[in-house]
Amino acid sequence: MxxxxxxxxxxxxxxxxxxxxxFGGLVAVNDLSFVAGRGDITALIGPNGAGKTTVFxxxxxxxxxxxxxxTARHDDGASFLLERLPDHSISRVAKVARTFQNxxxxxxxxxxxxxxxxxxxPLMQASVFGIxxxxxxxxxxxxERAAIERGRYWLDRVGLTERADDPAADLPYGAQRRLxxxxxxxxxxxxxxxxxxxxxxxPRESAELNEFLxxxxxxxxxxxxxxxHDMNVVMEISDHVVVLDYGVRIADGTPEAVRNDPKxxxxxxxxxxxxxxxxxxxxxxxEKELEA
Amino acid sequence: xxxxxxxxxxxLTDAGIAALIAVAxxxxxxxxxxxxxxxxxxxxxxxxxxxxxVAVVFVGRLALNLLVFKTDRPVTRSLAAALPSLTGLGRFxxxxxxxxxxxxxxxxxxxxxxxxxxxxxxxxxxxxxxxYVMLGWGLNIVVGxxxxxxxxxxxxxxxxxxxxxxxxxxxxxxxWVCLPLAGLLAACWGMVLGFPVLRLRGDYLAIVxxxxxxxxxxxxxxxxxxxxxxxxxxxxxxxxxxxxxxxxGEDGFAAIFGLEYSAMHRIVFLYYVILALALVTAxxxxxxxxxPVGRAWEALREDEIACRSxxxxxxxxxxxxxxxxxxxxxxxxxxxxxxxxxxxPESFTFIESAVILAIVVLGGLGSQIGVVVAAIVMIGGxxxxxxxxxxxxxxxxxxxxxxxxxxxxxxxSTRVPSIALKERKAIGGELVGxxxx
Numbered sequence: 001m002x003x004x005x006x007x008x009x010x011x012x013x014x015x016x017x018x019x020x021x022x023f024g025g026l027v028a029v030n031d032l033s034f035v036a037g038r039g040d041i042t043a044l045i046g047p048n049g050a051g052k053t054t055v056f057x058x059x060x061x062x063x064x065x066x067x068x069x070x071t072a073r074h075d076d077g078a079s080f081l082l083e084r085l086p087d088h089s090i091s092r093v094a095k096v097a098r099t100f101q102n103x104x105x106x107x108x109x110x111x112x113x114x115x116x117x118x119x120x121x122p123l124m125q126a127s128v129f130g131i132x133x134x135x136x137x138x139x140x141x142x143x144e145r146a147a148i149e150r151g152r153y154w155l156d157r158v159g160l161t162e163r164a165d166d167p168a169a170d171l172p173y174g175a176q177r178r179l180x181x182x183x184x185x186x187x188x189x190x191x192x193x194x195x196x197x198x199x200x201x202x203p204r205e206s207a208e209l210n211e212f213l214x215x216x217x218x219x220x221x222x223x224x225x226x227x228x229h230d231m232n233v234v235m236e237i238s239d240h241v242v243v244l245d246y247g248v249r250i251a252d253g254t255p256e257a258v259r260n261d262p263k264x265x266x267x268x269x270x271x272x273x274x275x276x277x278x279x280x281x282x283x284x285x286x287e288k289e290l291e292a
Numbered sequence: 293x294x295x296x297x298x299x300x301x302x303x304l305t306d307a308g309i310a311a312l313i314a315v316a317x318x319x320x321x322x323x324x325x326x327x328x329x330x331x332x333x334x335x336x337x338x339x340x341x342x343x344x345x346v347a348v349v350f351v352g353r354l355a356l357n358l359l360v361f362k363t364d365r366p367v368t369r370s371l372a373a374a375l376p377s378l379t380g381l382g383r384f385x386x387x388x389x390x391x392x393x394x395x396x397x398x399x400x401x402x403x404x405x406x407x408x409x410x411x412x413x414x415x416x417x418x419x420x421x422x423x424y425v426m427l428g429w430g431l432n433i434v435v436g437x438x439x440x441x442x443x444x445x446x447x448x449x450x451x452x453x454x455x456x457x458x459x460x461x462x463x464x465x466x467x468w469v470c471l472p473l474a475g476l477l478a479a480c481w482g483m484v485l486g487f488p489v490l491r492l493r494g495d496y497l498a499i500v501x502x503x504x505x506x507x508x509x510x511x512x513x514x515x516x517x518x519x520x521x522x523x524x525x526x527x528x529x530x531x532x533x534x535x536x537x538x539x540x541g542e543d544g545f546a547a548i549f550g551l552e553y554s555a556m557h558r559i560v561f562l563y564y565v566i567l568a569l570a571l572v573t574a575x576x577x578x579x580x581x582x583x584p585v586g587r588a589w590e591a592l593r594e595d596e597i598a599c600r601s602x603x604x605x606x607x608x609x610x611x612x613x614x615x616x617x618x619x620x621x622x623x624x625x626x627x628x629x630x631x632x633x634x635x636x637p638e639s640f641t642f643i644e645s646a647v648i649l650a651i652v653v654l655g656g657l658g659s660q661i662g663v664v665v666a667a668i669v670m671i672g673g674x675x676x677x678x679x680x681x682x683x684x685x686x687x688x689x690x691x692x693x694x695x696x697x698x699x700x701x702x703x704x705s706t707r708v709p710s711i712a713l714k715e716r717k718a719i720g721g722e723l724v725g726x727x728x729x
Binding site for chain 1: 576579580582583584585587588590591594595597598599600601602603604605606707709710711712713714715716717719720723724725
């Protein structure tokens with residue numbers, strides 16, 4: 001244990017405190033606390049069913065947590081309690097965007113339409129609840145042009161400009177993943193939550209994705225939290241790794257520290273019962289020492 | 293081309309089973325008939341009729357088996373291939389739309405000078421078709437764009453009709469004052485319906501909207517003091533041409549414009565009123581589709597969860613769809629009241645909702661031109677088949693089934709994108725979501 005406070009606690013973009021989520025008798029997430037630093041790529045990893053997506057659903061307002069507090073802080077110092085915001089405000093007000101594990105694009109709409117829908121709020125304000133839009137006021141036209149430009153920019157970034165007028169459902173899988181990230185970025189988020197962005201990608205696409213995520217952080221200053229199974233992605237790009245197993249945090253640290261953590265290895269690879277007991281005993285002892 | 297050597301035998305067996313079922317069904321239903329004669333009730337037997345029916349079932353089933361079900365080359369497939377594919381209707385529709393619009397504008401004059409004896413009938417029928425086109429376009433916002441199945445659309449039609457009828461007969465307000473009020477009130481009722489159904493999807497949404505339609509009708513039927521109950525409201529004022537009545541008198545329309553008085557003037561005027569109302573509906577809908585609200589409706593139909601993650605308030609979005617659809621229903625209702633001069637709850641039964649929904653589904657969800665074609669086919673077809681008397685519904689039902697087999701997603705199933713960077717390409721119907729209610 002390092003004595004010095006880790007870097008990510010200095011300027012957190014997201015603070016999760018004592019998050020618990022129960023579904024009836026099932027405790028999906030149990031008293032989870034972690035912070036994600038501003039400008040960091042924070043990876044949330046863990047075996048299947050560890051509760052990672054549940055944490056995401058709590059952060060982005062799809063679930064109301066049973067207990068706990070979730071705070072998002074903007075770079076201007078404003079902070080928002082996510083568990084109190086209705087889901088649509090989380091993107092708009094708290095500026096937290098997300099993607100989904102099973103891609104959720106608007107399949108029957110074109111790529112550019114997908115990106116326009118993501119800019120609903122600014123366009124809605126410019127159209128004065130549709131009235132200005134029906135009349136075709138110049139202020140609305142200007143806002144629409146700006147939205148199209150932004151859409152064009154992101155299409156260019158994900159290399160899909162050529163297919164701008166094709167329906168999203170026609171895209172190959174990897175391109176759909178990229179488009180979903182581009183769509184989330186169109187909302188102008190401070191924090192972007194990616195649920196398994198590299199799932200189903202081949203090694204080349206996966207490498208491109210890493211590059212794209214690093215670009216987002218460097219160019220737009222967006223902090224990232226991602227759920228990932230692909231350890232190569234995690235180790236390569238993340239600054240900070242939080243490991244979950246059975247809804248409990250079992251490790252939290254830099255990628256190197258986590259990689260060598262025996263509990264993480266045990267959770268991922270599975271070990272003999274005696275070994276688990278040995279490790280648990282060891283951990284208990286350490287905890288007692290810490291308390292003492 | 294048989295799938296297997298004994299497919300004929302299998303077809304025969306299958307047809308035999310169907311014939312047996314037919315015997316069991318038609319035997320008691322058709323074979324035996326009670327007749328009241330003097331001196332009591334007699335049981336007459338009609339086994340000849342039963343034999344004919346069973347034979348029809350047997351032969352029909354055998355033919356279906358041999359030609360469609362149990363063959364490698366079903367006739368229906370080659371039939372579908374032979375019929376012109378309407379995917380081109382998008383392109384063809386680009387011409388069809390203006391052509392229909394032009395025809396609709398000149399139709400009254402065409403009829404009055406071309407075939408004066410038929411003109412009254414044709415224009416009356418056109419007014420009816422246009423009313424349904426407008427209702428179809430209104431419902432299309434809710435069902436086609438937002439993907440919310442609404443089986444109670446006739447309620448808003450009724451609200452619009454009663455708003456105008458009550459305001460006009462009680463306060464003597466003119467049609468042009470009442471029209472926006474009727475739309476506004478119907479929109480409010482759209483929101484009233486919207487609130488309880490926000491969390492409902494699919495079948496449940498359909499049931500609640502159906503119930504809503506019935507509630508409105510039953511309230512109209514039973515609130516005798518206010519609505520006149522089953523007697524309805526009569527002597528509803530007719531619309532005036534900027535304050536000029538279509539009457540025979542000195543200050544009537546004909547006298548002022550130096551024309552010979554004709555009852556057709558009013559009908560032609562009504563025709564243009566509904567044409568204008570329908571065109572306003574179409575204009576606003578196409579315009580709104582390109583606005584953030586319209587895109588949010590379509591996004592809602594495609595994926596509600598993704599919408600929420602992008603900061604779209606799905607509650608407001610659904611309510612605006614309901615309100616907007618209801619508003620046009622209210623306009624159409626006002627028009628209906630002023631055209632008929634008499635309304636009663638009987639005009640607003642569930643079957644009306646079903647017909648409007650059928651127009652939207654048959655035309656293709658979300659398609660403007662599809663709704664027009666479907667309304668002409670459905671309402672016009674209903675009239676054309678009038679000579680068939682009791683077989684009308686049968687022929688009509690069969691025609692609808694055939695259309696749905698041929699084009700399961702409606703006549704125009706492609707979706708035109710609301711925006712294009714380079715080239716606007718129609719999107720195949722199979723990719724477009726149908727909404728979950």
